[in-house]
Each structure stands twice: as C-alpha cells, then as structure tokens.
Amino acid sequence: MTKTTKLTLIKIIHTIIWFFFVAVIFYILYSGVFNKITVYTWIGIGLIILEGIVLLAFKMFCPLTLMARKYSDSEKENFDIFLPNWLAKNNKLIFTTIFAIGLIVVIIRTIYSLV
Template identity: 65%
Template sequence: MNHSNKLLAIKLAHTLIWIFFVVVIFYVVYSGITGIINIYTWLGIGFVIGEGIVLLLFKMFCPLTVLARKYSDSQKDNFDIFLPNWLAKHNKLIFTTIFLIGLALVVIQTFFKF
C-alpha cells in the first residue's frame, strides 16, 4: 500500500471513530436532557473520558493524527480526517464543551431529580 492509500485509510478510520464519539457525546446530552440515564449513558461517559486520557497521553493529539503525520506534510488541521478545516481546528473545544454540558445535565438528573 502506498503513502496516499495509507493516509486515506487513516482518514477513513479517523472519521468513523470521530462520528462514533460525536454520537456518544450527543447521547450523553440527550440522557441529561430527558433524564433517561442508563448503562449506555455511563458507558458513553466512560468512553469519552477514556478518549480524553488518550489525548492527554499523546500531548492533545489523536494517535491517528500522529500516525498520519508519517504520510503527509500538510499543515491543514483536517489533513487526517474528513472534516471541514474549521471543524477539525476547533473540534476538541466544541465537543468538549458539549460533552461537559451533557455530563453536568446527567449529574444533575442523577443526584437532583426534578
């Protein structure tokens, strides 16, 4: 497999994993809004926290981004994922904020039932 095909495979995998985490984050928000908190909510919270730990271990880079660097010299924020550049650039800030809102809602629903 040549470099461009390897980069394409990484971009595809990275995008699919990103979609998974976006769905999980919005499920956490949904759970917090509706009060429907179940094992999937807690698993989702665990997955996102786990992803945060991985990012911390890799100095705030996804391991797939580190791997993709071997196959590209691009300075664009979206060189390793199929996202618009602006979203790739602000991805962590946007989705961390959404997740923290969802997490706060889940905690409120869990401990302060309204």
C-alpha cells in the same frame, strides 16, 4: 501500499471513530436533557473520559493524527480526517463543551433522582 493510500485509510478510520465519539457525546447530552439516564449513558461517559486520557497521554493529539503525519506534510487541520478545516481546528473545544454540558446535566439529574 502507497503513502496516499495509507493516508486515505487512516482518514477513513479516523472519521468513523470521530463520528462514533460525536454520537456518544450527543447521546450523553440527550440522556441528561430528557432524563433517560441508563447504564449506556455511564458507559458513554466512561468512553469519553477514556478518550480524554488517551489524548492527554499523546499530548493532546489523537494517535491516528500522529500516524497520519508520517504520510503527509500538510499544514491543514484536517489533513488526517474527512472534516471541514474549521471543524477539525475547533473540534476539541466544540465537543468538549457539549460533553461538559451533557455531563453536568446527567450529574444534576442523577443527584435529584436520589433525593
């Protein structure tokens, strides 16, 4: 397999995983806003927290980014994923903010449902 093929495969896998986690983040927000909190909401929160732990363990880099670096010298933010460069650059800020808002709403709704 060539370096280009390996990089393309990593980009495809990385993009699929990215879409999955974005869907989970929006599901958490949806659950809180519409007060439809289920076990899946809490599983989603756990998955996002686990993703955060992985990023912390790899010094805020996705392991797939580190793998892709072996096959590219690109300085672009999106060298390892099929996203626009501006989104790849601001990805963590945008989706951490959305997750935090969703998490706060879920926690508030959960507390009020217990009272």
